[in-house]
Structures are given as structure tokens and as C-alpha cells.
Amino acid sequence: MRESRKAYSASEGVRKAYLRSLADPKSRIDPRIHSGMEDLIIDAKMLADAASGLVYRKYTIEESGGPADPALPFELSVPVWVRTREDTLRIEHSRDGATWTTVYEKIADFRDPSTIFPYPVEIPKDQDAMRVDGTHYFRSWIMNYQGDTSWSDPLTLIFDRDPPYSHATPVKFPDIPVVTDDSLKVGAKLKLPAYTGGAPGDQVLVYWMSHIPEKIEDLDPPIVTLPTTGAEQELSIPEDKIRAVGDGGVYALYLLVDKALNISALSVWTSIPVALGELPTAFGDPEVPLATAADGFLIDQADAQLGVEVWVPWQEHIKATDTVVVTWGSIELPAETVGSANKEFIQIKVPEETLLRAYGSNEGPLPTNVSYVLNRGTHPVGGADTDINVDFETMDPGGPSPEWPLPIHPGLEPVVVRGRGAASGENELDDDDAGLPADLEVELYSFAKENDELEFYWAGELATTYTVSDTDKPNDTILVVAPWAVIEKGGNGPAIPVNYRASRPGVHNPVHATPTDVLVDAITITPVAATFNHLVRGMITCASIQASNGHVGGPAVEVLIPDLTEYHQFSAFTKIQAKWWVYRGETDDLGFDVIDAVTLDVSIDIDDEHPITGFTWRIPYATNVLPTHEGNTDPRFNSSRANVQYILKTGKGDIESIEARVDLAFMPPSGVCDPAGGAI
Template structure:
């Protein structure tokens, strides 16, 4: 290649291009088109189209040019052009014939540049050419406008802001800090594409609050920036997050920054923190019996309440974090109206996991802290003793007292001829045998107690020894104990397992249901007295408050007796007064009062209620301190009976009981009752 020739050609081309441009400049004596002044004369941002106006057509104005013809029979040709600055590829947007000699008031000529022209971002040039009637063409100077659609930092999420003072991140924003520093000082990290006119919105908000209005809104002319102290007045103390957004002068809004977190602590801090209280361990010990006292027993879903005195200077966003021993902490948001005490439920599963495999009393620390934001305020702890140990196999349903891993019992009547778990007439007067396979494992000092239709008193005991697991054992139940319990269908027979010392917890096997109706007289339900009062020691009694209405009658309720009764049976009632509290033979006061009543099929299921009276016949004979026995017998074969015995008094401290007015109240609540006389 001839490099000398190449160089001469390139130089020649450059000179020719310069002369051509210079010629254009000499003819470019027309004023530039006028575009909107979006920034009120601020030359630094002249031509920058605000983001909102980028979606609108742009009005461009062209003023009257100096050589405009004054003859109405002449005209000039106007060519309005645009191009991207980077290309100088001019395109005619609008061509217009301008008639000469018009009133100057028709100027400027207004041209609506459609937004499709500048739908993409970039730098654009506008100009116009005028070809006069005389055949001379002039080109205007250019007007430039800028379409910027990209937010600062190339539309990427900026890094989180930082606190100028590191103590704000650790100790939170306190009122003392704000007063001493005139607000909160934060630093905005460097970002790409920084330009004059960039603006920042800083948001601060606490948990469950929306970041609606910025706490700082200004052009980013310096760094760090200071957020005014009063910007935090409406916020709730607690954890507080900061984020910000960048805006450029055109109004392009960048994405939110990552969060910066600290605590807002401008209100008084928590004080008066007391020890936690475990009400079920008021005696210092929490055992399974305490846990089972919660009604209803929801088994594995059971929770144990811990009470915390409501402390001073609490805030609704405070979180109380409770720790039970080594179990995972439990967080409790205080809320706008906390109770006093504050009650936190500890799931039984937490207590069980912390207790582990201990076999006795385990000291357990219960503690809590109040968290406000990231600050923790500890309270004094409490230590209680926990005992969840039960001898025998592990109960998967604990704290349910029924352990299905304990083998159930089998009952055999003394005759040896009755079916399992059934006593017949052949077994009357004979001891029963209750057999069971011993549980596994068995530890030292353990015992088994057998119960026959009762949880108050066991009928047999056994002290199993380690090594006797899975062997058969037979309890003997004396006939006297069988006979002493009224017949029930079904009648539960079961045993419990605990320590021989009686300390600690116990569990029971699943009850075996035994039919003894053919061997033991069936007992009907015991009558009840809904309006009975109480003696000072707490024993039930019919006293002056129990006698209803002008006849001072006594309310009686007979519970359901299904399946022993079907409905249609006649019940014979006997009411006997005694003038002694023990109601022994010879203490009778007055003749027995008797009556009959037929029961319906509904009443044998739901029970029924009635009144007995008048007072002079049914109560007055008991005198100052006596008793009453109510017996009822069915006309079935064999007859079935039920009985209730209760203390009674016809006097108060001033004399014979006066008439009271409670009948109306009772009828409103329960409805009218039938009176038996």
C-alpha cells in the first residue's frame, strides 16, 4: 500500500469537510427552535426532559425570521428537522408553507413533536430550514434536548446507608444522641453515574409500619446527610429499618437500597422487671399432676402458663423473650393492650424436651428478657423444680395419665366359669382374679395399685421387682370390695404405677371395662340438689338460701339413668327427714313422704328436675340441724334404686327460715319446675 498517497488523501478529505462545515456555519444565522424551559432558566439542566414529560408530545416554537417576506403573494418554505446527536442523520419531521405578509401575531409557529420520535433515551437535535420565495435557503442553529430514562446507579439497588457514629448501630437511636447531634447523621455510599441534581429519599420505619413518607428528601449536595430529630417523633420505639432511593434530576426513580437496621429508643426504657411466676408450681414443684390440672387436657398440645408482671414504661412493639431451662426461647409481642400479668404459654413439648431423661426432681431456670429493637433488658430469673418422671415404659401420649404401653388387666369371676371381664350370678360372694402381664422396664421401689370402679381407694397392691418384667401376676379382689361398689355398665378396672414412697408421678393402664350387672345390684344415679348451700367447712347442705318461692320448696335433679332405664318406667320416691345430722335409724322426724313418677325416654337420657314442698312438711321437721334422705326405686325386674343423703336446716341465726324470692330468677334461667307433694 502507498502510504504517502493515503495520507495525502485523508488530509485532503479533512480540509474539504472543514470548509463544508464552515460554509454551513456562515449560513446558520437563524435562531434555534425554542423548546420548553423545564427548569426555569437553570442552564445546567437546560434541555433535560423531565421523566413525566417524556411520555407527552413536545411543543416546539419557531419565531419569525428576519427575512420573512412582507408580500402576501409570496411565501417561504419551512422544513422542521430532527436527528440523534450521535448520527447527524437529519430527518424532516414537518414541512410547512408560510404565506408572506401575515400579521406578526401568528408567530411563533408551534410544532408538536410527537413522543414517538423520542421514545428511546438519547440526545436529540432540532433545527429548521427556511427557503425564501427568492430562492435562498438558511439553516437555524440547533436546539438540543436529552431523554434520560435510566435511574442513578444504572438502575441497580444501591448499597445500604451507614451511620456516621457506630454507637447508633449498637446502642440505637436515643433522644440524647439526637439532641447532641442535631439529628441522625448517615452516609450514602458511592454509586455509579453520579450527577448533579441527584436526589435522595430516606425512609425509616419500625416493624408492622409502612414506609409511606420519607424522613429525608433533598438533593444530594453533600455527604453525610442529617435526618432531623422530629422525623422520628411519630414512630414507635423498637427495631427500626432504614432504606433509601435515588432520583436523578429528570425524575427517574431508582430501586430501594438494602436495609440498615438499628433500634429506636427515644422513649423511657423498660423498668420494674420482676421474676417470672409459674402458677402451677406455686409450691416450688411442677409435676404431671399440676400439668394435668389444666382443663381441658389437650395432651400433646398442652401449654403451661407463665405470668410476668406488666413492667413500667412498656411499649406495644416490645417483645418478651421467655426461656424455659435449655429449651428454645419463646417470643411474645406485647401488643397495644398487654394484660397484667402478661401470660406466655410454654408448650409441654418444650418442658418435656428440657427435662430429658431425668428420673427425679430437676431444678429448672425460667427467665425472660424484654427486647426493644436490638436492645435487651434482662429480668431476674426464677428457679423451680420439675419432675416428669414416671416408672414403667415411656408414655408416648404423656402428660395423658393413660399409658397405653402398660398391659391392660383381665378380670375373671371367682366361679371360673364366667367369660373374661364378666361377672355372673355364679360369681356372687366369690373373690375375683385380675391377671396382668407385668410391664417393662421395672425399677427398684415401684408399686402397682389396682382400682375397681373407683379412683379413691385401691383394692389390691403389688410391689414388682426388677427382673420380673413380662411375667404374669394375679391380683385378688375380695367380694366385699366388689359388692361395695354399685353396678355400672361398663365398670372400669385398672392399675396405676408409681413409686412405693408415694412421691412423684403416676400413670395408669388403659381401663378394662367389666360387666358386673348380673352379680351386683345396679345403682341408679344419685339425686342432686342444685340450690344446695355449703357449711363453713364446705360440705353441701339445704339451708335457708336453698328454699324457693312462697312455699319454700327444694329443687331436685335426677341425672340420666340410661342404659339401665329405657323410658316408661315408674319411679317411687321416698323423702325422709331426720332431726339429727347423721340420719341414723331412730333419728327420723315425721313420716316419710312418698310419690310416684313415670319417666320418659328423653328424661332417662338427659335427666329431669322438680321441686318438693311445702316447707312445713318437707323441711321444717329437720329443725335447726338435721338431714334428709331421698330414695327412689324403679318398677323394673330386678328393682333398681338410687339415693342421696344431705345435711339440712330449717333455721338461720334469727329463727325459722324466711321466705326468699329466688324462684323468679331460677325460672328465668332454668324454666318452671314441676312440684311433687
């Protein structure tokens, strides 16, 4: 009975095992079939480390990381298998080697002769299973037409897309002292800070640049590439690389790259002063040319209008790429490159707004320090300073006008000019005003005070002054007189400037009114007389004629027409009329009988041959001088009286010059003058 129960129990176990086998079809497949598939193949170029199966980052990222990190397909290859007319090919993935999910599937007839083996499979990287870093297992799984399945052993790969420092910014290089020729003798070194997670195969790429890169694409090639394990380490910078970049503010920064070519963020840059070459050692004081001992080293509003400069003396061993930083008072000006300075001074303009801001609301002279620093790169090599005074105090309690440093103040009304002639108009002087003074009227400005002095100018010439009295009030009309002598000196013109300036005792900077343009056409002129060349005792003699004979035009009386430039202000002209006539006899008591045969009356254009600055008019000897000796037996008629006048042909009419007179006494005792030689 006991044997019978044992047999029944054994049979029951077999039956249960059989039922389990029906529920699990895989247990009925010959294990030798399962293990017959060859392993998946991965191209060696995709592996950063073949021993561990570490895959380069660029094959595991979905999108391009930029030009330096392009995304490439993640591809595995399936070795050839026993194919049927319809096979199902899967690539399965697992994180633990036990649970598998399908990441690729294709159903096809793989027997086509064109099918390449090992069969390449590009696995999409946008699947959740593919996005995790760490160990990944891949195997091929194939089911044939008959329903038989086979799979390969796992291919173990490692994905690593986390760069050193993860996604944080690496710590910057610590600062180092200035790099000079002397310091390069012992070498320039940077200290790479330690970082966590360092691993064999990590590298540091060091950049030494003259500009700050905003992104990785802006980087120059690295000057040093070295392995690192994450510990703090000292990095030597090659001297030739330092000299190639030159003086700076050089910016040193780095990237970390691991074995999978994950690139860290760009480190914060470290500014390193670099000053190469021989350095200046002597520094002269700066100069402010408009502030000298003659004016108590003072800069005022008129200087500001002209343009204030600081002149930095040229130093021995200075470089064109060096920079100079000037400080005016407490305000530092932007650095200026030395460049092609004249080897005596580096001239630096001080902006008007800097001048005014440094002076502030002070009154009277303000002691102001002016200094400079010479920099090579960002390294201050040396400098010097000087002290001056600045006075921008204004009469206006409201402060400098918007036009500052122009002296024109909008609160000063312009002058109104009135002539005293019968037909005079406002701001016009005509013929009726000739010889008369002019009245100048002005409305007194709002901030006028007793003892303010007003100086009135006509064409830049001081015409008159007026001192504000205790009875004068703002907006009162002030009347002063411009003398005719000043008006006449200013000349005619369509816009003669008339203005005034106001000054106050104790206030250095005067204020000016806008000039009034006055139409002046009240001045008549008489051009000066012409003169004669080669005179002998004030006369035209035979020697005078001989002195002119070397001219291509032959002998002549040479008349000098003077510089006519000044007469243009009265009325423009482009030609003159010139006259020559001769009276018989040596003295006026012999009458004024004109020798008609020698008279000249010609028009002369003002041109290159006859410039407005003056020219010579030649009276031909043979035709217009010699015939004046007519053979009269009376010796009083052996000489005669020549006359010259020129006339300006202006738009306003003819303007005649003063007549010029000279005695013609060219006959020697022999009675014959040889222009080519001596008297006969």
C-alpha cells in the same frame, strides 16, 4: 509565457472548484435559506434544569418505572415553516453536533387548517441513539415539494437515567443508640454516608417506619427530605415523627433522588431501638406456679401435661405494647405482647416441645434457670430470673413416648376384666357378679424390672397393687383382684374406666396404660328414705301444720324428696312414683290398718318444679291429714302412723326407696288444730 501559465493555472482551479460544487449540491444553496428555520421547542415541564437542558428521567425511559416513575412521551415541537403541498419533516439527532441521523420522519401536506403549530412530534425512545445518557442534539430538517431543504440550529438536551449509587444498593445508616424520652431532649440524628457522583440538586428522602418495606411502593411518606451533595452529613429526625411511629424496632432507610428524578435503589434498613415513655425500673422474679417449695420447685411430666406457664410480675410503667421474652433453660421463647394482662402477672405458656428439648437426655432432676426480659420495642428494659428443677426421666429406656407429655404409654397393654359370675363376659359385669370381686389380667410390659410397682384403678379409685418380682418376665400375664367394695363405689355404667400405672423406685415419672372401658350392670341400689319438714320432737304436730300454712297451697305435711342425682348412674329415669299411707293408732301393736280415705299414690315428673336435686312433696292437710283423726273414743287412736315411699321409674324397672315413717300427733288437748293460728 509566464503570464499565460498563471492564467491557465487559475482557470484550472476554477474548473476544479466547479466540479466539486457539482458533486455537493448543498454548496449551491443560499446559506440564508438554511438558517431560516426556528429552533425546536421542548416543553418546560420536561426539563429538570432549563439552563443545561437536563430532561426529567420519566420522559426518557421506554417503560414505566412503577407508580412512582411513570414513563411519559418524549415530545419536541416544530415551529411553523413555509409549507408546500408535500413536505418531508425529519427530526435529526446527533451526539457530537456534526454527524446527524434521522429519528423521526413524516411526509405530508402540513397546510391542513387543523394542523397544530408548533407541530408536536413524539420521538420513539426505543432507538439506539436515544438509549445513551449524556448530551443529545436535536434539529428539524424539512424538504419542500420543490426539493429545497432547510434545517434548524441544534437543540441541546441532556439525558440522565443513572441514579445516585448507579444501580448498587446505598449504604445503610450507621446504628444509633436507643431513642428514649431522655435522648429526644437533645434530638435524634442519623448520619447519611457519603457517596460518589453527588451533584447539586440531589436529595435524600428519609423513611422512619414500623415495618420493613419490600419495595418502593410499600414506603410510608418520607419524614425528611433534604438536599445533599454526596458528602457525609448529619440528618435531624423530627421528634413528632418519631412519636407518631412509636416504640420499635423502627426501620430507618433512605432513597437518593437526583435533579432528573432518577431514584436510587432503596438502602438497606437500619433497625433502631425506640423506647418512649417512662420505663420500668424494678423487676420481680418470674414464677412457675407448678413449681413450688412444696414439691422442691419441680416440674415433671404431669405438670407438662397440665400445661407449664411462666408468670412474669406486672411492672410499674409497663405498656400494653411492650413484649416479654422468656428463656427456659437455654431456649428463648418467642416474644409475647403484654396486651391486656391482669395487672398482676403476664402468663406465658411454655410449649411442650421446648420443655422436652431443654431437658434432653438427662436423668433425674435437672437444675433449670427461667428468666425473662421486658422489651419496649426492641430495647431490653430489664428482667429477672429464678431457678427450678425439671425431671422428665422415664422408665422406658427408649425415651419419652410419642404421646408425651400424656402419661399413656403405648407399651403398656390394657387391662382385661373378668367377673366371677356364671355368665360374665370379658370386660363386663352383670347381675351374676353382684357382691363378687373381679379379676384383672394384664400382660407385663417389655421394659419391666424387678420392684416396679403396678397400681390398678377402678373408676379412679385405687383397687389393688402389684410389685414385679424377680421371676416375672416381660409378656408374662399378671393377675390381680379388684374388691367388690371398690367396684360398688364406682357404680354402674356403660364405660367404667379401669387402668393401671407403673412406677419405678428412683424414677419420678410413672407410665400409664390406656384405660379399659368396662360395662358394669351388677350393682343394685336402695334410695335413701324421704324426710319430713317442720318436725317437733320427731313428730308432725299442730305446730308443724301451722309452719306450713304460709304456702300458696295451704297447710300440709311437707315431705322432702332427697337429691336423686347419684341414682342416674345406675339407670336413667324421668319420673318417680310417690306414696302416702297412714296406719290407725299410735303404735305397731295396735295393728296396721290403713286409713284408705287419706292414701295417695301419684306420679311425679322430674322437671323444673320437681328437680332431680330434690324437692318438697306436699300432703294437703284438709284432705289427706285431718281425716286421720276419726273421733275414736280410745285415746290410743288420737295419733297415727304416716308412711312415705318413692319409687324410681327406670328403664331397668322400679327401684323402691326405704320407707319413711312419722307419727301424726297434731291434735292439741282442746281437740281442735287451727292451721292459721294457735291451738284452740
